[in-house]
Amino acid sequence: MPNSELMPIGVFAQRSGLTSSALRFYADSGLLPPAEVDPVSGYRHYGADQVARATAVRRLREIAMPLAEVGTVLDAEAGEAARLVDEHVAGVAGDAAAARQKAAVIKSVLGGDRPGLLIAALKGPVLADAVDHVLTATATATATAYGPGTAVLTGVHVEAGHEAITLTATDRFRLSTRSLVPARTAEQTWVGTVDGDDLRAAVTEIRHSALVRIEAVPHGIRLRMGQREDRHCRLLYEEFPDHRLMLASLGEVTTRATVAKDLLLRALEEHPGECIALHISGHGVDVRSPNDEHPGISLLATVTGEALQIRFETTTLYPAVSTAIGPDVMLDLRGHDRPVTIRSADRGDLTTLAMPVKAAYSS
Template sequence: MPIGVFAQRSGLTSSALRFYADSGLLPPAEVDPVSGYRYYDADQVARATALRQLREIAMPLAGVEAVLDAGAEEAARLLDEHVAKIVEDAAAARQKAAVIKSVLGGGVPGLLIATLKGPVLAEAVEQVLTATAHERGMAVLAGLHIEASHEAIALTATDRYRLSTRTLVPARPAEQTWAGTVDGDDLRAAVAEVRRSALVRIETVPHGIWLRMPEREDRHCRLLPEDFPDHRLMLASLGEATTRATVPKDLLLRALEEYPDERVTLCISPHGVDVRPPNDEHPRVRLPATVTGGDLRIRFETTTLYPAVSTAIGPEVMLDLRGHDGPVTIRSADRGDLTTLAMPVKSDHSA
């Protein structure tokens, strides 16, 4: 087919095709020796399309050639490396831009809202961020809400099916109270540096916060403009637990890992906690537990329950349950201040 038709089929312009032919990436199948017209075969369309797509993600020519000539596994590895570099470069550019904006703004220091031990802050951020989610049109669900007072700083996140919150006592009192929702991805990128810093000063500036770390590069995290859900109203409206079960954390996690089902049922009685798949095709697993209150059968999405249990602090987790359709409070049985709420799914009582 002539170059114009091939250009339409591949999505590349004729000038781009000439460039890629001259560079050796996509030579034409035939060149008319008299007219110099270039012709392409139909089986070259796939390579041309892949070439265009690789250039659309800003892959350099050398990388494009390596991907096109590699096998499937090697091509996937090269693509992953390229995307990782783009993400790393974007994060570095964002941090440099934040520094430039600070300088352009006169270098006015931020308002101190907390000073925390780095390892403690890093652990808390990682725990609470498990309750975030990326959903189109709801950017706030991917953020971590920070509430700072003179006495404490609370970190909260929710994906609508889980809500995790942890309260930390600052090493030094804050200058004033403050609340805002910080981009969760920015915090994740900063966690490694935060963990290696003895103390971290959290300062608020317009449109973001700075994590100030002595002897390490300061990190800037963006604020999300959307309002965070009114989690305090929801927590205040929770009814009293009707059943409480204290279960070994490792045994419960192991039981959840054994079933491939997307949902799992907990049957709670004075004899313990039975973990069952919804369809009862697999044998139940009975866990030792200390139970008070009435018997209960409650069902969860595994992707909701597992991370809520896995981030709990200590060897045992306490489940405060409010019926088969009420939110369950999950926290350490003896220590720690991380609290997670997990929503069950509709139970099939005929099962």
């Protein structure tokens, strides 16, 4: 390669975003050898066509990918490289979750492993089902990354009293709440918001435990599960949205429809669009496109009250319906622009709210 097409290591470092020392390390490891080394001075020179590889090395190292894996990714076909990157990121996320869990344990026992304050004792399968139900209404970490005070939307709000323990979650488009009667009376009332990922990671062990004691400890709650290892869930200290005020201000139900859960879910699955319209009348419930560009699906339903058309994003309505308990769901509607309450027709301890979208969504 002509010398005029080569650049010294300092210039190449600026172009690639790597330091000169890092370039020497990657050269010595065989990952990014220079295009030419002066035999007398030992100066290293790189070609312009090496900038892309050097930049890729830097980016892969920024996500903590080991050197050997970096080489494998760079030499792989595009599809395989993407799979390897996803696999690595999943591993990093798993390690981070494990570290958070260990940190919660460490913080809870600092100063001695003192008994926690019992806030509820519940049958494991019952608690696991309730956690599964409300977690569908939590926000993703990605969705809350850019807004102040939104990290709390990834959590589950716990309100423990002497008569019941209530779990609530919301991403501001959905709200799900479930109340359970404890198997053992709580020692004291307690309110806090618990990290949703920590609860999600503990669900399998909760489900296989006959009885789970929920104890309040510094910085979180501790789940005691008999012969299984205790699990700790961190507290989120941001203020949880005032869901009780929202529930109290919903307004009067003007339309009520009871429909088979499986049939409604199937209609939502078969609908091709991102937004659906429910046309509710005395004839039943029709699942259509907002602009009627696709044939609708008619479902038998028991309907009382006014005829109504209401639109939802499928990703909002589907999870709300899927978590309902039993074969039928009851839709309580208050107008085309008001939240709909989705309840199990035969179980009143699980309530889910879903926000509709404006008609302008379809234009």
